[in-house]
Amino acid sequence: MVEIITSTPTSTPASTFKWAKDGGSTETIQPTYILSEEKRPQLSEVAPGSIPLIDLSEPEEIIREKVVKASEEYGIFYLVNHGVDPELCNETLKAIVEFFQLPLEQGRGLLHSTDHKKDVKIYNYHEPDGDKRVPGWSEALTHLWHPSDDSFLDALPANIPPQYRELIRTYAKEVGVLFAKLFGWLSEGLGLEKEALEKNMGEKLKFYKMQANFYPPCPNPELTLGLPVHNDMAALTIIRQTEEVTGLNIIKDGKWMAVEPIPNAFVCNIGDTVEILSNGKYKSVRHRALTNKENIRVSLASFVAPNKETIVGPMKEIVDEQHPPRYETFLYADFHEKYVRPWLHPGK
Template sequence: MGTIEKDDEGLGYGSSLPVPSVQEIVRNDAQNIPERYVKNLEDRSKSSDICPVSNDIPIIDVFLLANGDEDERQKLDIACQEWGFFQIVNHGADDALKKMKAAEADFFDLPLSDKMKYAMASNDVEGYGQGYVVSEDQKLDWNDLLFLITSPSSSRNIKYWPLIIPGFKEAIDEYAIEIERVRDEILRNLSLLMGEKEDFLKQLHGDVKQGMRMNYYPSCARPDLVLGVSPHSDCTSITLLLQDDHLTALQIKHEGLWVPVNPIPNAIVVNIGDVLEAWSNGKYKSIEHRAVTNVEKPRISAATFVIPGNEVELNPLETMLDDDDRPAIFKNGVKYIDYLRYTLAKKMEGKLANIEYLKLEN
């Protein structure tokens, strides 16, 4: 079935066991759901857990942020506090989005034998495969992925880049540059909201990297039995996600219910990660999210993670502390690399399992 084999080179951040390609499973037998992908009853998506409306999800205008609009900045503040999540429009990257989606689709259209040339190494999370597979008996998600470090260019491991696809590298280059620009605008405004200078959060990241996870979710004959991605929060500072414009699959946990995120054409989804929750001492909340599947057609998405330098500490900022009103609830001295390795060594099982590692004991 095309189980992805690996070699022994890699980043050393973590690893994920080789598993069959879900895309190939569906190609060979679209009606059969292998038992390893059938989620336990308590982990499946249920209609009773779904919020019927998603109209309240915040929408932030990047053009207004970039022009110093104070009302838009306050909307950003509220979105990060109450939702941990928002969609951004008027970001000026529409053309790069289109090229990025086309390049990703071209990769997953390759024959399996070609995709296997970019398989993850045995101690690496970069490359083609599936993430967070840590045991031979855990339930698997209904997706395949390609994970690449996209910037800075000096951190790229080009052996994982499918350069056999014409225009692939150029599309990723252009998209990565546009995402950096949008990322910096968001971090600039968050710095001001956190009582710091404009460039504070960008500098705080140290040797910042961007990692991109390209996701392929095949259609599924029984979407009620599987999940495209299990519930989790992101172990980075912020994530910028490019959704499929026509399929609603992303869901976020808000006030105890799963809220479907209806795509807005050419919008980019942004969510707060665990790192920013720690830096803000819990003022801004990382968001638990998951993806479901559908019967009709496959879906692709691309998530760009903003990754701090290895030695960066996840201490709450002084401006986020107040002995009376906001005492510290997160530890000092936890290095990012240690937190990253901790999260990558576990299967995805919600937010709490990760964030508790960073918190002070009650």
């Protein structure tokens, strides 16, 4: 098995990593990245993880039952024995590390943008903190993907490592198979046909996005976050993360819990769209990412969401007088632009 880089090689020491947005160094933590005391991660209070683990080598009826239960109770679960080549996954994460270690002048700095409408960009996410927005200690490369149409590769910039293009072509196809299975099991868990959830995300081409998150070593992980506290707006997310470095946390029963990396496992989480479509049966999980003082951490998140022209609301097939709609119906573009989930998750 290919070994993942979890610490920066000596040719590119951690102290020389430069943010694409301003060229600043990560050698020290600048005040811009420091959260107010009440927003800091309180690392000592993070509980050990107990996330459901689902083995896809089991009989399908058992898998479906476990997926449904985990989606109702946690909104997140591991997938093992999923059939995706571990070397493909590890090589893809390695190519992401190589891209983020490129000097800014080789093009990474030119990709930084705050325009969320751009299909390919490098972006820093922010945590709301009083009257400030504190950037997370990470950079994200986002681009489109598709499980069967390779044309998304044409939009990738020239400085993306060539091996990433070939790896992500295959990775997209294999992860697409997992998405189709998960949507089918979740639909059946609602008492519907396998295609129900995907049909209710619109007849037109759905929105597929990948996000490669790069977390450089942080001088003081107690003071900042890698990614802010959030829920995914998408329908489903499948994540591959560095196996040796913990970072992903979820809120369960009011407490933060670690999602420990498991060898050759994917993490799948429910997003806001599936919570709404299922009328609240499946729960969108609130999560964040921490930093690490010694090691680089990488995660590759694949998202499937409705396109912006889709009308989203509780599926009519599961709504009746005994089960009235718990959420309003809206144009997905409006949700994306205006709501950003405060009405869906008030007070969290």
